[in-house]
Amino acid sequence: GAGVSQSPSNKVTEKGKDVELRCDPISGHTALYWYRQSLGQGLEFLIYFQGNSAPDKSGLPSDRFSAERTGGSVSTLTIQRTQQEDSAVYLCASSLVWSRELETQYFGPGTRLLVL
Amino acid sequence: AQSVTQLDSHVSVSEGTPVLLRCNYSSSYSPSLFWYVQHPNKGLQLLLKYTSAATLVKGINGFEAEFKKSETSFHLTKPSAHMSDAAEYFCVVRDNTGRRALTFGSGTRLQVQP
Numbered sequence: 695g696a697g698v699s700q701s702p703s704n705k706v707t708e709k710g711k712d713v714e715l716r717c718d719p720i721s722g723h724t725a726l727y728w729y730r731q732s733l734g735q736g737l738e739f740l741i742y743f744q745g746n747s748a749p750d751k752s753g754l755p756s757d758r759f760s761a762e763r764t765g766g767s768v769s770t771l772t773i774q775r776t777q778q779e780d781s782a783v784y785l786c787a788s789s790l791v792w793s794r795e796l797e798t799q800y801f802g803p804g805t806r807l808l809v810l
Numbered sequence: 811a812q813s814v815t816q817l818d819s820h821v822s823v824s825e826g827t828p829v830l831l832r833c834n835y836s837s838s839y840s841p842s843l844f845w846y847v848q849h850p851n852k853g854l855q856l857l858l859k860y861t862s863a864a865t866l867v868k869g870i871n872g873f874e875a876e877f878k879k880s881e882t883s884f885h886l887t888k889p890s891a892h893m894s895d896a897a898e899y900f901c902v903v904r905d906n907t908g909r910r911a912l913t914f915g916s917g918t919r920l921q922v923q924p
Contacts, residue, residue, distance in 0.1 A: 698853075725910070727910075727911065727912075729912075736914060736915075736916050736917065737900065737914035737917075738914075739911035739912065739913075742909075742910055742911055750909055750910065750911060752909070752911075753911065785853065785854065787854075796861055797842075797904075797910070798844075798856060798859060799912060800856070801846075801853045801854040801855075802853055803852065803853040804853055
């Protein structure tokens with residue numbers, strides 16, 4: 695079956711603009727995660743969804759970042775008033791949560807965001 | 811709290827020689843441990859995972875890792891490197907009593923020389 699897909703694959707925007715990044719998880723996966731990969735900070739967790747709710751938003755770096763998930767499927771990560779330090783690869787992962795111990799997260803190819 | 815230390819940022823080996831990528835972890839409880847690989851401009855692919863079953867874990871492409879609780883280590887090995895193994899490798903930990911988010915190491919870039 696299809697893996698996790700993300701769109702766009704690349705996004706170039708101007709400082710101050712808003713951007714939306716999309717993630718389509720593997721069908722049937724109830725858990726969805728967003729991570730960010732940047733040169734200075736490595737791979738960092740942003741937010742976790744279980745179904746449509748987000749029990750862990752602790753990784754969102756500022757209130758300019760928000761995310762939602764609808765229908766227990768597609769998720770959108772929105773960055774408002776983008777800054778140059780937001781430039782990074784944004785990765786989405788999904789999992790079928792049987793148990794915490796057995797959970798495996800499967801990653802999409804990422805969206806490479808460049809803020810000029 | 812959980813953390814991961816990958817002891818080498820770069821490792822270079824010759825094709826056909828063994829690979830050793832070192833990882834130490836810190837976790838307040840019995841963790842799950844993973845190795846992911848990232849080829850240039852590609853997403854993260856799961857190589858293998860440890861979840862409290864056998865301490866020696868076999869993964870894809872001939873890689874394996876051994877969980878050593880006494881040493882808090884989870885080193886990744888392969889008997890014979892192939893050119894296609896050149897990539898970035900991430901050691902990852904998750905504390906199974908805490909948050910579900912993964913904590914990544916800083917990565918080890920593996921170069922394979924012909």
